Each structure stands twice: as C-alpha cells, then as structure tokens.
Amino acid sequence: MEWETLPSWFWAMYYLFLLVTLGLAIVNTIKKKFYRLSVMAIMLCIMVPVVSMMNSVDRAKGMNEMDHLAAQLQQGSIWSIFAAAGFTYLCGYWVYFIMKRKVKAKVY
Secondary structure (H helix, E strand, C coil), rough: CCCCCCCCCHHHHHHHHHHHHHHHHHHHCCCCCCHHHHHHHHHHHHHHHHHHHHHHCCCCCCCHHHHHHHHHHHHHCHHHHHHHHHHHHHHHHHHHHHHHHHHHHHCC
C-alpha cells in the first residue's frame, strides 16, 4: 500500500532541526544555562516526533503528514495540539536562545 508523504528535503530539515535543537539543549543543560527551558526542549525533541509518528500511521490514503496534522488540529485532537505546541515551543526556544546571545554580544 502506498501513502502520500512529504518530500525528502522536508524530512531532512525537520530531523536536522530536531537533532541540532537536542544538541543545543543538552549543552545548555550541562552548562546550567536556561536549565528548565533546556530540559523541556530535550523532552519535547524526543516526544513530539514519536507522538506524531505514532498517530500519523493510520492517516487516510492520499493524505500526507501535514494534511493529517492540520485535519486533526481542526478536529481538536489532543495529540495534534501537543505536536503543534511542542514544535512551537522548540522554535520559541531557538528565538529565546538567539535573543539572549545577541543581548550578551552587545554588552561586551
């Protein structure tokens, strides 16, 4: 059985983002910088792809992962809200990290 899926470049960027975020969060946790935010980022880097993958397996034929996520968000599915909120948190984690680095660079 053949399902629709997103292009390979999308998956490469998605998993690269998750791996780099996981690495940054681990380094920040070890250095005790943004400790709580980093621990949360570590947990989400692991949980969001697992939850998304587990719930995307039974999607309708002809739907890719993003279509399925959007449809489930519209229906108010808890897993889709968790996945979207988790990914938003990870993006916000990067914004916070970059903003703190810029402020620190301006001080010196």
